[in-house]
Amino acid sequence: MTFGATLPEPQPPSATPPVASTTPMPIVVPRTGNGKLNVAPGTSARVGSGELIEYRVEVEDNLPVDPATFARIVAATLGDDRGWTKSGRYAFRRTPTAPLRIVLSSPATTDKLCAPIQTRGEVSCRNGNVVAINALRWIEGADSYGDDIDRYRxxxxxxxxxHTFGxxxxxxxxxxxxxxxxxxxxxxxQGCKSNPWP
Ligand SMILES: [Zn+2]
Incomplete structure (x- = not known):
């Protein structure tokens, strides 16, 4: 076997030790947003056979998540066979103008949307017709779900x-x-096993 010209040149030792390549770049969630909420465009197909609940999805402008991606995850969750449609009581459809707003917001904006409910920059809430999901939790999850961010979401x-059902x-x-x-x-x-489904 000949290696010859196909071998790469040996690399000189670098002056600084390399960063471990297995460490992903952390996604930084700004603690304070600019308050501008972008509505996910378009309308989703109706899922479920019960009472139709229309919702819109909004994402604060300066978060590292785009409205279409957030909308896709929300729709997949609400449309999942294991979710609220399972009982036959609820159906969902996303529109850009629905009164029920599902908002992904920075910690500071979540606190404003949730007041007087105390979210302390840490958690999410439902306040009237607004579901405010704290972007910090959306990105980082919670201890109770470990590394399983998808299930936490x-x-x-x-x-x-x-909560919007009362x-x-x-x-x-x-x-x-x-x-x-x-x-x-x-x-x-409280000693239970984590479970995202109703
Ligand atoms: Zn709650």
Missing amino acids: QYVVNHEVG LGHQGCPGPGRKAPVMLQQTKGL
Whole structure:
């Protein structure tokens, strides 16, 4: 075998030690947004067979998430067979003008949208016709879900939308049981197992 010309030139030692290549670049969530909320354009197909709930999706302008991506995850969660449509009581459709607003917002803007509910820059809320999802939690998740950000996102959407149906909080029914979706799973699991579905 000949290697010859195909071999790369040996690299000189670099002056600074390389950063470990397995460390992803952290996504930085600005603590304060500029308050401008961009509505995801377009309309989604109706999912579910029950009472139609129309919602719109908005994302604060200076967050590292674009409205179409956030809208896609929200729609996938609300349209999932394991979600709120399962009972046959609810159906969903996203439009740009629906009164129910599902907003991804910086911690400071979340606090404003949620007041007088105290979100302290840390958590999300439902306040009237606004579901404000804190971008810090959306990006970083919560201890109760470990590294499983996708499942945490499903949880937070389902939980806050559950409040729009008039549902309140529930406790853990027993050690090792599945957490009710209306348990405040961001704050801990009370001995239950994390569960994003109603
Ligand atoms: Zn809640």
